[in-house]
Amino acid sequence: MHDVMKREDKLFQMWDQHDNVYTCKYVIMATGIAKPHAPYFEGHELVDGYEDLTTDLEAFEGQSVFIIGRGNAAHETAQHIMGSTNVVHMMGRSATRLAWATHYVGDLRAINNGILDTYQLKSLDGLFEASSDALNVTRSPIDGRLYMQNEFDTVPGGQVVSEVDNDATREGYDRIIRCIGFEFDFEIFHPSMNVKRAGLRRTAKYPKISFSYESIGVKGLYYAGTNTHSLDHRKSAGGFIHGYRYTVRTLHRILEWRNHGVQWPAVKFNNPQDLMTHMTKRINEASDIYQMFSVLCEVIIFDENKYSSTYLEAYPCALVSRIQKITGHPVPGPMIVINLEYGKNFSGPGKDPFKRGRAAYSASVAHRSNFLHPVYYYYEKQYTDKDYLNKPPKWGLPVPDRIHHTLEEFTTKFDAVRTHSLPLRRFLEDVLGVDLRNFFATECMLISLTTSTLPPGCQSHNQTSTIQVATMPLRNSLYSDFKPFSVPLPGFSS
Known part of the structure; x- marks a missing residue:
């Protein structure tokens, strides 16, 4: 293909090597960076x-x-x-x-x-x-x-x-x-196309694109694969097959909603206990957020009561401020964004990643973790584009209302009961104002004698009861005053 151009009627036109003409509404460039970078010098x-x-x-x-x-x-x-x-x-x-x-x-x-x-x-x-x-x-x-x-x-x-x-x-x-690398072949475009380079030096080999993989300067022109690596250059794995296989899927999901009204795939929960189970499963098993750390995040959107939730998997961290526009899912209440991060002062040229004391070993100092670990950002309301662009240096996301680090584990198995699961449960209890403990049947019976609203651990999570839970008043009982760190009732499990 050559001389890709955009006509006055907003359609793209291009030719192949046999001078056959093609027209289309959208173009997705997935050609890779296959042109050798060969600077001119004497000799x-x-x-x-x-x-x-x-x-x-x-x-x-x-x-x-x-x-x-x-x-x-x-x-x-x-x-x-x-x-x-x-x-x-x-x-x-x-x-x-x-x-x-x-x-x-x-x-x-x-x-x-x-x-x-x-x-x-x-x-x-x-x-x-x-x-x-x-x-x-x-x-x-x-x-x-x-x-x-x-x-x-x-x-x-x-x-x-x-x-x-x-x-x-x-x-x-x-x-x-x-041997100085390759670059995107900008000569595939007609001279009339306003296709820009992503930067002046190291990212100049990539086209300039938005966070939704669309060309800046040419609407309807998208990029996929390693062509999109300017967004995470020297940060994540978007320039390589184990990373861009997920950004390609992300582009597909964005275009599905934009062009066909298909919402971003989501898992919906009617209680926070099942939500926590799903969060833990994803953190321990998901490949997309692991390979594209700090680029793809998990986003949990809560309702106004902080009880029911919508879980978006492997969503672009840079587009959290535009969730409804990108996915079709409304954001009626608070949200939690899960990001996998390295320690802020751990990586870099000339630094010693093998130094003594490089690993944190206690949940109380999880925020000092150096190796890749989950970080939970809680926001009372959705942040804006400006908040994201003005985030502090070395921060993956804007400063949240509450934050929780899960202690690093070099095998990336974040499933230790006391070190990983219990601190996460208490964090969720704190921000959601709900008791996420599990109870025996006898304990639930005693609770039911003193309050009209049972904690999630006492409610059956079948389809009928979850619908019922979603329609029950959640903040008009004695249980609404539950303090996550108060002393448990005598005889109750902790």
Whole structure:
């Protein structure tokens, strides 16, 4: 397909390689970022592209190789050839970011980082930082090797201060390889299309889109797959199959409501006890919010009485302020947003994720958890777009009315009775003003003698009784004054 354009009648038009014409109302671009990023510099034609490399190791036997790039593709190449080469030198515009330190799967993975050992353990391989924009590559007519022009230190006015004569690249190379990634092919659009890039540097390889995956500047043009990674670049897994399989589903659900009136899938609960069971199940089993942490959230919408609820699974965290418009579900009362988060001061280049004392071990300090763990944000009312955009730095969501952290667990099994379940139950009791304990039949009988409204633990949760519960007055009895942390009645379970 080529020359995708938008006509005056608001329809899209495009052509294939046989000059067949296609028209449509909407376009979803799911082409990936398949165009090699190949900057222009003097001698760029002498450089081999990553996309054209051979995997035959004999082609690299005894060679000195220079690799432009320091990402996974560059390190993957170095890892593959380093057993056959003389030396491998690598140049990147920034220091190497290790995935285990940043928790971003697009950074250097351990399987590709063998050159870090050979660099630091005197095997003559090396890494350094510089920009490829200033490269000047020439081939020597004498030995046929590739050389890069030495750089000079200058002062304002261009005066040469000193010539660098100990440049590690001075002996030249048999081969220079470009491994600086890929980008979205913007040339697929007609010049009349106002398609913008997401940023100026690292996200410039992606198209600029809204939180609903629609092009900013071209209505009706959507993106799917890794093309949407600008929304969570260097944060989550939206650029990779285990992440974008869920953002693609999210786009489908958004368009289902927008174009066909199909509401976002939801689970409805007529009592908070069943809700808590479902929350715990999702936190322990859900793959979508786990892979797309801090991008997809769980949203629980309560009615005015804080009793019945609507549960939206894997909903975009950035669109919580627009729930009714995006999903078709009203927001009549408070809500809880569940987000999986790392500790705010845990991850980052140069930080040590293996330091002593890295893990919290008590529920009382769960808010100091470093590893990925659930955070429950309670809002008395739905927050606005402005609240989300102005949230504090390093916060995944706006400041809530109440917040609860579940203690970290590196196996991500948040099902320990005292450490995980009990603190969550007390948090829900506190914000909802309802007793979520389970009772024996004899205890329920005693409670029924003193109040006209039974706690959820004394109500049968079959279809008939849940409908009945939903229509009962919930705040006009003695039980409405229940304090979650008060001493339980004698003989009652805690």
